[in-house]
Amino acid sequence: MVLPFIYHYATNGPPEFVRQQARPIIYATLAIAVLVLVKLFASGRSNPAERPLHGKVVILTGGTTGIGAKVADELAARGAQLVLLTRVAPSDPFLSEYIQDLRDKHDNQLIYAEQVDLSSLHSIRKFATRWIDNAPPRRLDMVILCAGTLTPPGGRRMQTEEGVEETWMVNYLANFHLLGILSPALRAQPVDRDVRVIVTTCSSYIRSPSLKEQFDDGSWSPGVAYARSKLALTVFGWAYQKHLDSYKRPDGLPMNSRVIFADPGYCRTAGMRRWLTRGSLVGLAIYLCGYFWPWLLLKSPEKGAQSILYAAMESSLGRGEGGKLVKECLQVDFARSEVKDEEVAKKLWEETDSLIEKLEKAQAKKRAARKAEGEKAAKEREDKERSEEIDSLVSAIKKGKAKEKSKSRKKDKDRDKEKSKGSDKSDRSDRSDKSVKTKSKKKSKKLDS
Numbered sequence: 001m002v003l004p005f006i007y008h009y010a011t012n013g014p015p016e017f018v019r020q021q022a023r024p025i026i027y028a029t030l031a032i033a034v035l036v037l038v039k040l041f042a043s044g045r046s047n048p049a050e051r052p053l054h055g056k057v058v059i060l061t062g063g064t065t066g067i068g069a070k071v072a073d074e075l076a077a078r079g080a081q082l083v084l085l086t087r088v089a090p091s092d093p094f095l096s097e098y099i100q101d102l103r104d105k106h107d108n109q110l111i112y113a114e115q116v117d118l119s120s121l122h123s124i125r126k127f128a129t130r131w132i133d134n135a136p137p138r139r140l141d142m143v144i145l146c147a148g149t150l151t152p153p154g155g156r157r158m159q160t161e162e163g164v165e166e167t168w169m170v171n172y173l174a175n176f177h178l179l180g181i182l183s184p185a186l187r188a189q190p191v192d193r194d195v196r197v198i199v200t201t202c203s204s205y206i207r208s209p210s211l212k213e214q215f216d217d218g219s220w221s222p223g224v225a226y227a228r229s230k231l232a233l234t235v236f237g238w239a240y241q242k243h244l245d246s247y248k249r250p251d252g253l254p255m256n257s258r259v260i261f262a263d264p265g266y267c268r269t270a271g272m273r274r275w276l277t278r279g280s281l282v283g284l285a286i287y288l289c290g291y292f293w294p295w296l297l298l299k300s301p302e303k304g305a306q307s308i309l310y311a312a313m314e315s316s317l318g319r320g321e322g323g324k325l326v327k328e329c330l331q332v333d334f335a336r337s338e339v340k341d342e343e344v345a346k347k348l349w350e351e352t353d354s355l356i357e358k359l360e361k362a363q364a365k366k367r368a369a370r371k372a373e374g375e376k377a378a379k380e381r382e383d384k385e386r387s388e389e390i391d392s393l394v395s396a397i398k399k400g401k402a403k404e405k406s407k408s409r410k411k412d413k414d415r416d417k418e419k420s421k422g423s424d425k426s427d428r429s430d431r432s433d434k435s436v437k438t439k440s441k442k443k444s445k446k447l448d449s
């Protein structure tokens with residue numbers, strides 16, 4: 001069928017219609033070829049690495065949407081035990097359905113969620129201390145930091161309840177705090193385990209203002225805040241590797257926990273959509289009308305997950321030094337020397353440490369004051385309830401007594417009445433006796449006469 005068709009065209013040339021429309025057909029073919037090439041290029045490389053993950057324990061942030069959800073899906077498919085750190089409680093109906101779907105899809109029951117609001121230092125501490133307090137130390141093979149936030153362009157500077165700018169808190173401070181507390185758990189893993197901490201970075205860190213520069217509220221803008229948080233995260237990740245390496249294991253063997261940075265590239269996720277649409281309905285309408293362009297130029301979340309999966313599974317990344325950066329499933333170097341600047345890292349680490357200490361102390365005080373207030377209010381409520389109860393009891397007793405009194409008064413009255421009735425009767429009987437007596441007297445007199 002195909003060969004005669006080719007033979008026909010080879011001997012007779014293309015049909016008349018094609019000959020007449022040759023130019024438009026060539027242009028259209030070229031345009032389609034360019035589009036396909038652009039799409040393939042923009043979609044990036046696919047992960048070529050594989051690694052059995054059965055029984056491996058993975059803590060994953062941001063695993064419910066966007067790139068993180070695709071990472072969770074792939075890891076669950078390979079049998080990993082997933083601990084999803086989610087903003088909402090596991091009892092949330094959408095979350096429990098999501099987890100059940102993952103379990104059913106991959107026949108993997110080892111997936112569960114822990115509520116950790118990354119905008120709260122207290123929430124992170126509660127989870128992480130519970131994790132490290134476990135005796136014997138819990139198995140931990142991977143921590144994947146995929147959660148992130150951004151303020152859309154033109155948006156207002158948002159603060160967390162603890163008074164930290166939201167982007168800085170979720171993208172940087174939360175990861176610093178979580179890894180800081182989990183550090184003993186990572187260092188305690190047996191040496192035969194290939195332990196990885198995967199930090200999701202973004203190429204926006206390249207254009208961030210230097211961390212050496214003073215950054216105040218006046219220089220804040222959504223783009224700068226996001227880029228700066230990612231630069232700080234990258235600098236911290238690098239320093240964290242040094243912190244892990246400096247640990248002297250009791251067995252004298254080298255550190256087996258490695259930090260790996262993964263840049264997913266620009267993807268069509270909820271976060272990116274919020275950025276492109278400026279978080280407005282009009283923006284969303286324009287985005288949907290011109291959806292062709294994001295579809296063409298941005299990766300799908302699946303494609304965005306590839307570099308993270310590569311970082312999780314590529315065997316060469318589990319050997320040698322940590323602190324490598326993966327982009328398009330390839331090892332690349334950092335585009336900024338500041339990432340490896342020890343002075344910057346030291347200053348950032350110390351400042352962050354003291355900021356967290358200050359915030360945690362302030363929050364602890366607030367919580368204690370709130371607790372004391374709550375206890376006081378509860379005691380006052382209890383006292384009020386008790387006095388109300390006593391009052392009602394007293395009034396009930398009073399009412400009861402009053403009732404009894406009125407009853408006894410009524411009884412007395414009835415008795416008096418009965419008495420008076422009784423005396424009337426006796427009077428009447430006396431009177432009748434007397435009349436009987438006079439009558440009999442009269443009769444006897446009559447008889448005598």
Ligand SMILES: NC(=O)c1ccc[n+]([C@@H]2O[C@H](COP(=O)([O-])OP(=O)(O)OC[C@H]3O[C@@H](n4cnc5c(N)ncnc54)[C@H](OP(=O)(O)O)[C@@H]3O)[C@@H](O)[C@H]2O)c1
Pocket residue numbers: 061062063064065066067068085086087088116117118119120145146147148149170200201202203263264265266267268269270271272
């Ligand atoms: N998309 C891109 O083009 C792109 C490019 C480069 C780098 N990245 C990085 O890749 C990572 C994933 O990006 P994405 O676009 O997939 O993000 P996304 O769609 O915006 O999802 C962000 C995730 O972070 C979670 N999260 C946000 N705030 C949280 C909080 N306070 N507590 C707990 N969880 C919180 C979200 O949970 P909820 O579901 O509860 O909101 C969500 O699961 C981010 O670190 C991002 O910076 C993305």
